[in-house]
Amino acid sequence: MNTKSDTRASEIQDSFEALWQEQSSFNVDFENIAKQARLQRNKQRLYMAVDVLGLVPLVMVMVLIDENKYAAPIIPFFFINLIAGIVMVAYFIKLRSISAFSSTKATSDYAETLIKQLRNNALISRINKHTSWIVAIAVVAFLTIDGAMRDYDYQHLLSIFARSFGLVLVIFVPWYIWSKRRQLRFENEASKLASALGLTTQHE
Amino acid sequence: MSERFNTVMKEYGALLSRVATTYEANEAIRQELYQEICMACWQALPRFNEDASLKTYLLKIAHNRCISHVAKEANRIKSSDISDTTENRSHDPDPAEASRTASHLSVENQIIQSQKLSSLLTAVRELNITNRQIITLSMEGCGNKEIAEITGLTANNVGVSISRIKSELKNKMTSIESRVNARSVKK
Numbered sequence: 478m479n480t481k482s483d484t485r486a487s488e489i490q491d492s493f494e495a496l497w498q499e500q501s502s503f504n505v506d507f508e509n510i511a512k513q514a515r516l517q518r519n520k521q522r523l524y525m526a527v528d529v530l531g532l533v534p535l536v537m538v539m540v541l542i543d544e545n546k547y548a549a550p551i552i553p554f555f556f557i558n559l560i561a562g563i564v565m566v567a568y569f570i571k572l573r574s575i576s577a578f579s580s581t582k583a584t585s586d587y588a589e590t591l592i593k594q595l596r597n598n599a600l601i602s603r604i605n606k607h608t609s610w611i612v613a614i615a616v617v618a619f620l621t622i623d624g625a626m627r628d629y630d631y632q633h634l635l636s637i638f639a640r641s642f643g644l645v646l647v648i649f650v651p652w653y654i655w656s657k658r659r660q661l662r663f664e665n666e667a668s669k670l671a672s673a674l675g676l677t678t679q680h681e
Numbered sequence: 682m683s684e685r686f687n688t689v690m691k692e693y694g695a696l697l698s699r700v701a702t703t704y705e706a707n708e709a710i711r712q713e714l715y716q717e718i719c720m721a722c723w724q725a726l727p728r729f730n731e732d733a734s735l736k737t738y739l740l741k742i743a744h745n746r747c748i749s750h751v752a753k754e755a756n757r758i759k760s761s762d763i764s765d766t767t768e769n770r771s772h773d774p775d776p777a778e779a780s781r782t783a784s785h786l787s788v789e790n791q792i793i794q795s796q797k798l799s800s801l802l803t804a805v806r807e808l809n810i811t812n813r814q815i816i817t818l819s820m821e822g823c824g825n826k827e828i829a830e831i832t833g834l835t836a837n838n839v840g841v842s843i844s845r846i847k848s849e850l851k852n853k854m855t856s857i858e859s860r861v862n863a864r865s866v867k868k
Contacts, residue, residue, distance in 0.1 A: 493801065493816075493820055493847070493850070494820045494822070496794070496797055496798055496801050497699070497801065497817070497820040497821075498820075499794065499798055500695075500698070500699055500702060500798065500802075502694060502695040502698035502699070503698050503711075503712055503715050505690075505694070505712075505715065505716060505719065507686060507687050507690045507691075507694075507719070508683070508687070510686075510690075510716060510719045510720060510723065511683050511686050511687075511723055513716075513720060514719075514720040514723035514724055515723075517720060517724075518724060577724070578728075579745070580721055580724075580725050580741075580742050580745050580746065581725055581728065581738065581741055581742060581745075582741070582745065582833075583741065583830065583831060583832060583833030584741070584744050584745060584748060584814060584831060584832050584833055585811075585832060585833030585834065586833055587745040587748060588748050591748060591749060591752060595752065662756055665755045665756060666752040666753065666755045666756065667752070668755075669751070669752060669754075669755030670748070670751055670752040670755070673751050673809070673810050674809070674810050674811065675809050675810075675811065
């Protein structure tokens with residue numbers, strides 16, 4: 478009885494295999510693929526170099542700044558920027574190395590890493606989105622209060638407020654929209670992947 | 682490196698192309714995906730240290746690339762919406778292949794085979810990703826241990842799953858074929 482069902486199962490397997498192998502494949506120029514892959518690898522290296530070089534101006538400011546010439550609060554401001562920059566660059570390099578080296582992991586581990594990465598990206602975009610309106614309010618408030626402390630007249634103050642508000646509209650509104658779109662994109666990707674793999678997601 | 686890549690692709694190109702077919706129905710997007718898989722293989726090839734077979738190594742890379750593709754596709758229009766029109770066209774046997782098999786099969790048989798292949802592919806794509814991966818690796822002739830290494834499941838789990846997925850696939854194919862027949866009777 479068992480032998481009969483085993484034979485049947487084996488026949489099904491053979492017929493599936495034979496049918497599966499019948500598929501036609503694409504004709505691709507592998508020389509061109511290798512060329513594109515080389516280009517992509519060089520691009521990744523360039524991006525990494527640009528990430529690291531982006532810190533150079535901040536380091537130079539910290540080294541060359543004349544403490545006597547500038548107000549004291551500006552030094553910690555640059556220092557905080559430098560620390561934030563180093564953290565960001567380290568994170569970007571980590572992401573790039575994860576995507577380069579995780580391709581040979583088992584699929585379940587790879588998928589887990591990818592979902593985690595997508596959720597982290599969504600979180601960063603969310604933080605970025607909220608940073609935009611906080612910075613926008615801070616810029617308008619700072620410029621207006623600064624004007625008020627200098628005893629400018631009402632007309633002048635109104636003009637400062639209008640100009641800073643204009644600046645906010647041009648820079649921070651697109652920043653907010655862009656961050657929000659990225660956040661939704663990453664959340665959508667993570668949740669689609671998790672549900673395709675039969676995992677439950679924290680967004681559902 | 683280029684020479685080695687060419688040799689590897691000549692041997693495993695068709696296998697990798699079938700992995701792309703498992704995850705993408707739309708022909709144009711599938712070709713893009715196949716090229717991305719080939720590029721990922723090119724990048725990972727220097728790191729191959731012969732711990733596993735080259736076939737297992739490449740299959741891991743290809744399936745992982747496809748997993749990223751599934752995530753990215755969340756933001757595109759659903760490709761399976763247009764798959765019905767592209768499916769039959771994309772799997773028509775090419776002229777050279779057709780002439781090779783012409784001596785063995787009648788035209789009618791070829792059409793039946795082509796329809797069967799089409800329903801097999803549709804049925805495979807209806808499975809969840811893990812089952813899809815297990816059954817296609819099995820159809821590629823991978824053993825339970827190899828499948829376990831690629832998917833990250835245990836070999837026992839794979840062994841138990843295969844027969845269950847096979848019968849699920851068979852049921853799906855029957856239902857797809859009857860849907861297609863009902864549609865052609867209506868016309």
